[in-house]
Amino acid sequence: MVLKLISATPSPYARKVRIALTEKSIPFELVTEVPWDKTTQTPQYNPLEKLPVLIDTEAKDPEDGSVYESHFILDWIEYKYRAPEYVSLTPNKRDGELFAKKVQVIADGVCDACVLMFFEKQRSSPSEEWTSRQRRKVDGGLTQLAKWAGDKEFLLDDKFTMADVAAGCVLGYLRVRFAEHPWQETYPNLKRYSDGLEARKSFKDTVPTPQDISDKIV
Numbered sequence: 460m461v462l463k464l465i466s467a468t469p470s471p472y473a474r475k476v477r478i479a480l481t482e483k484s485i486p487f488e489l490v491t492e493v494p495w496d497k498t499t500q501t502p503q504y505n506p507l508e509k510l511p512v513l514i515d516t517e518a519k520d521p522e523d524g525s526v527y528e529s530h531f532i533l534d535w536i537e538y539k540y541r542a543p544e545y546v547s548l549t550p551n552k553r554d555g556e557l558f559a560k561k562v563q564v565i566a567d568g569v570c571d572a573c574v575l576m577f578f579e580k581q582r583s584s585p586s587e588e589w590t591s592r593q594r595r596k597v598d599g600g601l602t603q604l605a606k607w608a609g610d611k612e613f614l615l616d617d618k619f620t621m622a623d624v625a626a627g628c629v630l631g632y633l634r635v636r637f638a639e640h641p642w643q644e645t646y647p648n649l650k651r652y653s654d655g656l657e658a659r660k661s662f663k664d665t666v667p668t669p670q671d672i673s674d675k676i677v
């Protein structure tokens with residue numbers, strides 16, 4: 460299978476996929492774009508017009524070959540590229556698999572709230588009520604992640620799993636997109652956990668960077 464990933468430089472969701480593919484040593488072509496610009500190719504592969512999209516370029520039907528929604532992409536990768544040929548990002552125990560998915564719910568939900576705040580700020584008169592509601596979701600999610608992290612290196616089984624991919628990506632996103640958020644002071648254990656993940660090659664190779672959006676979005 461020859462894989463192509465449509466990604467964007469700041470995307471925490473796309474970073475999850477880039478990290479998973481790198482950790483499992485799965486080769487892929489990286490295509491970087493701005494999904495809100497009229498030049499985007501994302502809608503050709505995802506009817507929801509969202510990246511990341513992982514594409515099997517050898518699939519007969521482009522629809523069959525397109526995988527979208529980051530948590531599903533990670534499941535798809537784990538299903539298609541199994542141990543022992545490939546490093547497993549799945550927890551060892553069944554209930555651990557469900558916990559890893561719950562961590563992704565929180566991590567992706569915090570990312571979603573951050574994205575909503577980011578776009579609210581672009582509006583001519585941003586809603587303070589809406590922004591503070593999203594900010595509550597970010598803080599609630601971070602409190603939960605800090606509880607789960609404790610003083611551990613990894614969230615599960617003393618092994619790096621997709622739970623760490625998701626949690627690491629939302630924390631890395633906050634560092635770039637919401638540098639003013641005091642989560643590293645509020646939760647020193649979460650900072651230690653995040654620093655540990657950022658030291659991995661897969662994280663070093665995928666540090667998020669801002670993108671220039673040329674088209675008006677809101």
Ligand SMILES: N[C@@H](CCC(=O)N[C@@H](CS(=O)(=O)O)C(=O)NCC(=O)O)C(=O)O
Nearest residue numbers: 467470471472494508509510511528529
């Ligand atoms: N739940 C989706 C969210 C993906 C998402 O929101 N992607 C953004 C880009 S980024 O925020 O990740 O940088 C997008 O393509 N937005 C385009 C759109 O919403 O039309 C996932 O996990 O893949």
